[in-house]
Amino acid sequence: MSATNQSKTNITVGQQYVGLLERVLFSTLTTMPCCVFLFINGTLLFTLRSKPVFCETSRYILLYNLLFADTLLLAQSQLMYLLSACRIRVTYPVCGALTMLSKLTTVISPLTLVVMSMERYVAVCYPLRHATIVTIRxxxxxxxxxxxxxxxxxxIRVILLLIFSFQDLQSLQMKDLCSDIAMFLVPISEHYDKAYTCFLFVSAGVAVTSSYIGVMIAARSASTDKASARKARNTLLLHLVQLGLSLSSTMNSPLLTAISEIASRVVLVRIQIVFYVCVFLLPRCLSALIYGLRDQTIRPVLMYHLCCQLKRSVIPAKAERSSFVKFSGRPS
Structure with missing residues (x-):
């Protein structure tokens, strides 16, 4: 009997060790690329404030706003992931602040994409009025x-949270891990989330698609600059892809809920990690990659700042090494 209990104990300890090792591995694999892209995003944000042309051009100002929201959401998503991986349970106010920050930046990205699409539409379809319509103001x-x-x-989400009677709880410490779903404390919160998400992305999708169709029609006109229309069409296609990826992040919870009914908990956790990387991390890195490498005005300045920062981190290390060798070579 004692041998059986000892065997069960060893199996349990082994499973806990494997689970811990797996969490550490996945946390490392997600944190490293996240830090890299946070560094790139931060450098691009600095780049967009380093030259007057970026501060005085509408599309670069809108890009800064989009990139700023994506960077905040990227940092917040990684923090939430690490809290879940480490099994850290926070209080309701802390979780509420984190989820509200997520909801704020999640909405800003598609709305900014809509404004950027409208700016490209005006630039192609009304080139003579673009300077008077699209001003800094x-x-x-x-x-x-x-x-x-x-x-x-x-x-509105905060007001819906306050409907819940927190005074009936023995403690504000959460029993579950912090997540968007965990903050649906009253049924109306979930209904509002679904309705608002559908309204937002249907409206944004219609606006971006209409701008794309308008640019396509204008591109066939003889008076339109073909090269400018082609670039605007490609840009709007990228906006549609970004909008679709942002929409996929809002469908993460319903998909995981459906998968949880047919998959084990271990498989569900692994699928959730894959979803997190593909749906949350990668879309937030697209803005820096698309505009940083594609835009002929941004690319040389961005590469200059990236190379300078890398040189600053490498040169002190080399100087320290050379001084150590020189010091160690002296006679005692």
Missing amino acids: NTAVAIIVVWAFSSLNVL
Whole structure:
């Protein structure tokens, strides 16, 4: 009997060790690329503030807003993932703040893509009026409206959270891991989330698609610059891809709920990690890769800043090594 209990204990300890090792491995594999892209995003954000041309051009100002929201969401998503991987349970206020930040930045990205698509549409279809329509002031107003609309969504979610009677709880410490689903404390919160997500992405999809169709029609006109129309069409296609990837991140929870009914917990965790990498990490890195490498104005400045920062990290190490060798070569 004692041998059987000892065997069960060894199996349990072995499973816990394998589970711990797997969590450490996956955490490392997700944290390293996340840090790399946070570094690239941060360098691109600095690049977009390093030259007057970037600060005085509407599309670069909108790109900065998009990249800033994606960077915040990337950092927040990785923090939430590490909390889940380490099995750390936080309090309701902390989890609420993290999820509200996620909801804020998740809405800003598609709305900014809509504004960027409209800017490209005006540039191709109304080139003579582009300078008067797309001004720095109007761009700033559009960004303020985007943040206000996103903040209104967060405010409504906070009000729905306050409907829940927290005073009936013995402690504000959460019993489950922090996630978006865990903060659906009342049924109306989940219904509002689904309705708002559908409305947001259907509206954004219609706006970007309409801009693309308008550019396609304008490209057939003899008076339109063919090269400019082609570049605008490719840009709008990229906006559609980005919007689709952002939409896929909102469908993560329903998919995992459906998979949980047919898969074991271990398989579900692994699928969740794959979803996290493909749906959350990669889309937030696309903006830096697409615009940083594709835009002829941004690319040389971005590469310059990236190379300079890498040289600054390499040269001190070489200098320290050479001074150590020189010191060790002296006679005592």
